[in-house]
Amino acid sequence: MSSEECIDFFFKPESIALIGASPNPEKLSHTILESLRKMKFKGKIYPVNPGYREIEGLKCYSTPGEIENKIDIAIFAVPAKAVLEVLRGHVENIKGAIIVSSGFRETGLGGKKMEDELKALLKEKGIRAMGPNCLGIYDTVSNVDTFFIEREKIERPVRDGVSVLTQSGSFAAMIMDELANEGAGIARVVSYGNKVDVDESDCLEFLARDEATKAVALYIESVANGRRFLEVASSCAKKKPIVALKVGKREPGARAASSHTGAISGMYEAYEAAFRKTGIIEAASYEELKDACKVLNRYSPVEGKRVLIITDGGGIGISIADACEEAGLRVPELSETAVKKLKEKLPAFASVRNPVDLTGSVRNEHYVAALQETPAEEYDLAIVSLLWGPPLLTGGVAGKIRDFADSCGKPILISSPGGKFSRELASAFTKTGMPVFFTPESAVRAAAVLCGGKK
Amino acid sequence: MSSEECIDFFFKPESIALIGASPNPEKLSHTILESLRKMKFKGKIYPVNPGYREIEGLKCYSTPGEIENKIDIAIFAVPAKAVLEVLRGHVENIKGAIIVSSGFRETGLGGKKMEDELKALLKEKGIRAMGPNCLGIYDTVSNVDTFFIEREKIERPVRDGVSVLTQSGSFAAMIMDELANEGAGIARVVSYGNKVDVDESDCLEFLARDEATKAVALYIESVANGRRFLEVASSCAKKKPIVALKVGKREPGARAASSHTGAISGMYEAYEAAFRKTGIIEAASYEELKDACKVLNRYSPVEGKRVLIITDGGGIGISIADACEEAGLRVPELSETAVKKLKEKLPAFASVRNPVDLTGSVRNEHYVAALQETPAEEYDLAIVSLLWGPPLLTGGVAGKIRDFADSCGKPILISSPGGKFSRELASAFTKTGMPVFFTPESAVRAAAVLCGGKK
Known part of the structure; x- marks a missing residue:
């Protein structure tokens, strides 16, 4: 049928x-x-x-x-x-x-x-x-919510572009709660449990033609009908990005998955091959799947793996660069022309390399200048990391970076580590619809997804 | 001298x-x-x-x-x-x-x-x-705080057992802010910047004999005097755990580190070897170093790598098991005796394997029973993961699990994913001094540190 x-x-x-x-x-x-x-x-x-x-x-x-x-x-x-x-x-x-x-x-x-x-x-x-x-459907497009856990316990994300498919109800609840808590939204969530009838392929087929869905995140314990899944996923992946986390990868995870919904989760290697074949981006971990949802709400995958890093905290810049290398991304040296242009527009205290370190003396306009002066052809996406200690760095920087992101057409990912104060300031970005990540590694996980996922 | x-x-x-x-x-x-x-x-x-x-x-x-x-x-x-x-x-x-x-x-x-x-x-x-x-010293023992960033911007953690040494001031501020925000404490933090005189070895030598310091977390861009560092670190590691993150591992991270404090960060491989030789536990990422601080405040490293997982969310249990395998830890099957004992004490809806899945019908006492009935000789540490949706699961479970942790002598790590509601309930654990982790992977990173760090 x-x-x-x-x-x-x-x-x-x-x-x-x-x-x-x-x-x-x-x-x-x-x-x-x-x-x-x-x-x-x-x-x-x-x-x-x-x-x-x-x-x-x-x-x-x-x-x-x-x-x-x-x-x-x-x-x-x-x-x-x-x-x-x-x-x-x-x-x-x-x-x-x-x-x-x-x-x-x-x-x-x-x-x-x-x-x-x-x-x-x-x-x-x-x-x-x-x-x-199962928990059923949480849908910001049709305004349906069949989840039987109160909103006081599990926050509901606002409307955005990524739809989530999952067997596990607890996973659905967890990722919704965390995305909402981090200011991120979602399009539709389907928790289909034991899959007596509707399965991931049915849902994926719908989401492929669903205009409200910009990208799909899949949490997979097992796939019911491998051949059909390959067909549907290939066809969907041609239209919009799919990112998938396979859980129960090996014994004993596999053992637990089997008891959890009564399904047998097949060999992980078969799933890896299927993901490659269909063009599904594989997420390496739960954290990466969550970071993927945040970034795919706003950006599409890119060709290339060159990351421009701009920061006001030297140590953070280095950690981000390390994490990029670890994830198979590149942090290329800037050309002489770029360095010259940056030196002209940035104060002497700035370190004009990649990572660009604007230091604790940074002002809002330096972030914008660093983005504007780096030639677009030298990177595929940028991670802009802000520590909010500098007195002349304010939430006002968000709108300006957002404007630049809109005009340049490249993904600009915001990294804003820290506690309460940082999160409050970072919400200026969330309000403009830009994804914000709270550790150096999480921004890099999102970047890795845009660059095609697992090495 | x-x-x-x-x-x-x-x-x-x-x-x-x-x-x-x-x-x-x-x-x-x-x-x-x-x-x-x-x-x-x-x-x-x-x-x-x-x-x-x-x-x-x-x-x-x-x-x-x-x-x-x-x-x-x-x-x-x-x-x-x-x-x-x-x-x-x-x-x-x-x-x-x-x-x-x-x-x-x-x-x-x-x-x-x-x-x-x-x-x-x-x-x-x-x-x-x-x-x-540099930022200097933040010290919960001597009540010194030379950090020039306001408390409104960077929260100060309460007193606890781990001391942090770092060249990078921005790193010091970031980790303090995040630890405080997650309810975790710290003993002393030293940000020594350019190291014109006092360096990591001097500080480590002091911390080795410091009774207030239970464990040391190191953020290293470069080490000034390699031979002395090896001596001091070896001697310190015999007394208390040291966990270290080397940043600027490779080009271009290394390039940035060099500009950041003007030091030359040596070949990463040399650091890896030094860590192994001295008994330093290497953290794989910033996130892992932070998770290490949280877990070492309360627990000491263990012999063995067997992890018992107890959860009320099947999907989360599997994710944790996957992350354990990924990190080189083991999630052993329970013995027949253990399964029999657990089956006797737990309701029929519980899945009595490792991970133990208590499902959404869980009550507080089931968590305690699962811990009590699993023979201590079958695991080296436990990750207890709670989703707070179940109506009969309350903050009251924290004191009971803490009592069990005290009596059993094995590290019990709490995983509590989710947003506001979950964090509030999880604070019941933080108040008892137990470390709480907010993603499946972060609990596993902490477990990996206790089991000796990077594979």
Whole structure:
């Protein structure tokens, strides 16, 4: 079955039914209802629970069949057994299901049997499904949020360009929380858990043609259908960057991955080869995948590996240069012409090499001058690292660097190490939409992703 | 000259003179005076400036010679030329100098000449000196703080066991700020800049016999006297762990390091060999050095490389296991006995392998049970990773895990990824003195340091 027409509705639903809705704030379903409302979901919401006539001001239905209209997404937030029971009833008006319930394949043989039955029921009723054992969809484009963890616990990122696909719900929650905390956004997140039906290839196929998605980040424990994945990923990678983290690379990670969603995570080497073949950029670590999301929200990969480093902290500049070399990037010496131009425009205290060190006497305009005077043909991307100690360095520098980035067309990555004060000043960059990284190595990880990933 | 008796006074001064003291809040010297007072420095403070009779309620002297008593530390916060002028005068009562001023060797030939003169003058007058071009000392033991960057910009860490030695002032400021921001402490920090006199070996010699220092973190651009460093480091490493980051490893990092403090940073391979020979643990990156500081504040290195992983997020557990394998650590399978014991004490939803996955249904006591039931002889250290989504997981778990860590004697490292909510809950661990790491990889970097560092 081609999923072409089949799964798009998950990302632009007009109606959502919440099976197992409850007025009890301790129930997961209550959190989901709250999440949908906080997202200002524009479509219809139908609570379903035979025990209530009304929940939170919404009419409550006994069964999905009782709802007169079609249901784009039915969120199942009931125990595993109840999922099967509901599906045995009248569910002809349900197009898609998101089954957040656990208690299936991941729990062993009994669960595996129930999941087989689930699969058969879904097929029989013609329902496409995500899950079970998942968090579902967080979508800043369609304003859908089926995550059953409160916003007080897991922050929701604002809208941006990267979409995330993941089996692991805990991974989805973690990266959303951290991106939001670092001021970064996201387009859509899908946590598809045990993949009883919809899998990474289905989602990737949709994201490939999704205008709201600028790049895709994949967290992979295992791939269901290798051949289809290769096709879909190759085709998607031609249109937009895909970055992937394979986890469970070797024993014992692989062992744990197998128990976690009941899947068998294949040999890592096969995945490496597949990534190379399809043009997927491989992330070396969780940290790199997160850094990739931040940088791909704004920039596209570049040809070349030459990094220009501009800093006001000599030690940081050297650490960044070291990390670049380590990651297979180059920090080329500047040409004589460039050095001459820089010397003319920068004060004598500046060290005019690559890294350019503007020292603690720096002013905002020196950062801009260093960028403007370095000939564009001498580097492929720049890391601009700011320590905020210098009294004449202010948040005002952000707008100016952003303007330069817009006009020069090359990725400019901001590195701003430090604590509270630094983060506050660095938020001036975040506000302009520029990605900010908090350690020398994280900026370099992002640069490495733009330059094609793992050596 | 043996520095044995010579530099200890820098770390227990009874009197500090501030050359170039000023009531003008925009002057560096003003920030230093404020820093000393905020540290509640118990000794005498003598402002020196011929332009004032009194500064901030303290009697101000025209010259250091005018001060009747001996001066343990004279902080020079005046331009390079003025440093030389003052030293040409009556300075017989000065034992040690911290010359924060820049404008010496790092600026080129003219500066080099001035630094040569500085060196000669210091020798002639019998004054030991740190700097120039440095931040000096931040010391939670002696309550000294000569850093001229305000606390609002660079947070000061609380007292703890690791001391940091660095040429780079920006590095010193950055790591202090970040450690403080992550709730971690420090013993003493020395930023010695151009090393006209006191160098890493002098400081290391002191720290080796310093009871307040539990471990040493070194940031090295270059080492002045290789033979002496080998001796001192070997002797220190026998008493307490030393972890070192060599920056300027290769071109072009090396090129930048050379311009930064005017030193020539030797071949990286020589440093690697020296680290191995002396028993120094090498940190692979800035991030690893920071993680090392956090973990060495509480734990000592272990024999063995077997890591027990306990988590409530399957995906995170796998990521940690992957990162362990990547770092040369082992995540051994648990014995049948261990699995049996764990199965008895843990609920059926838990996955009883290594990583142990307690899932989103976890309660505080399950973490404790997982630690208690795993036989101590099956691992060398444990990484306990908590996602705080589960409603029955609370900050109360921290005290219980801390109690277990105290009784079992093995390092227990806490990993708590996520944003604001997670950091707040994780602070329950920080308060008990346990180190907390915010990404899967950072906990593993710390574990790798305890297991001996780079593969």
